[in-house]
Amino acid sequence: MTGYASTAPEPRQTLADCPTKGGLLALHSLPGMPSLPAVGILIAVFLINTVRNFHFPYGNTPAILAVARKPRGISPEMYRYDAYDQRIVDDRVAQFRDQTARYLAGQLSEDEFRPLRLQNGLYVQRYAPMLRIAVPYGMLASRQLRRIADIARRYDRGYAHVSTRQNFQLNWPAVADVPEILAELATVEMHAIQTSGNCIRNTTTDQFAGVIAGEIEDPRPTCELIRQWSTFHPEFSFLPRKFKIAVNAQPEFDRAATQLHDIGVYIVRNEAGEVGYRIMVGGGLGRTPIIGSVIREFLPRQDLIAYLDAVLRVYNLHGRRDNKYKARIKILVKALTPEVFAEQVAAEFKHLQGGPLTVPDSEFRRL
Secondary structure, eight states: OOOOOOSSOOOOOOGGGSOEETTEEEGGGSTTOOOEETTOHHHHHHHHHHHTSOOOTTOOOOSEEEOOOOOTTOOOOOOOOOHHHHHHHHHHHHHHHHHHHHHHTTSSOHHHHHHHHHTTTEEEOSSSEEEEEEOGGGEEOHHHHHHHHHHHHHHSSSOOEEOTTSEEEESSOOGGGHHHHHHHHHTTTOOOTTSSSSSBOOOEEOTTTTTSTTOSSOSHHHHHHHHHHHTTOGGGSSOSSOBOEEEEOOTTOOTTOGGGSSEEEEEEEOTTOOEEEEEEEOOBOTTSOBOOEEEEEEEEGGGHHHHHHHHHHHHHHHSOOSOGGGOSHHHHHHHHOHHHHHHHHHHHHHHHTTSTTOOOHHHHHHO
């Protein structure tokens, strides 16, 4: 998917322009609410209580969130679908609607339907289906949150689960209703693509990205670049195991737990003052918690996608597929050693550097 930038973005009040009380940002002072990082759960809970479509088991939450303020004029803009993006999502909805109808009619078996539903974020768990809705790098507009609230009220039990990786989950939808849910999400530029299965999942970042002081650079354009590269990537749709990437731009804090991801992308400056990336691989939690290893201290900004592609190629080729408990990249990095893994990535990167995956500065400006 490409082209998330709108030619005529709607005017928005910036967080820096909003009234504050004692250094705290009063969320109720935001008329209409601009885009916001969804995983800032206090924000989400406040909005949910405000629109009165959700309820959370933790009771009411104060409508105040402390943030470090940036200079005036810094705005947490979102990326908007263009006609190409919308057509892709609409086509996927129509495709899954047909697949679901065939499954319910007995024309597709459970085994045949499983990879199709997983590609659309639908799990069938012990007691009920679960639909995971993507919120790319935690950016959510109020109209999107209200649509999720409305869907949860009509198709679920009136509430949703905010996941740790900046997504929403509906835990009680009927399988027959999921295509219609996806169609309604598509009307507000949302989907459930690549929220499950052995593919590149939602890219995450700091919940205060774009509005927190001390960032080397706003990490959201980098996240959007990764999202566009990874969505429907034909080579990486069936990896040995699920794959998660996080981006951090704050040198003093790592609220995104970047070092615990399959790939951790840190925005840094070199001695010449150039912005680039430090790359970590092989982090993870689960059964075998591991902190990732640095395999590239400084990567020029234009080479990010080519280098990530090289990492994924090495993992896709050598990652284990015989045992899902040993299939994550952290196991491969440990088995090869970070030094050997880095050498293999460097060898693959030589074939990609300077090629079509090179990202020009104009693309970063567009994002």
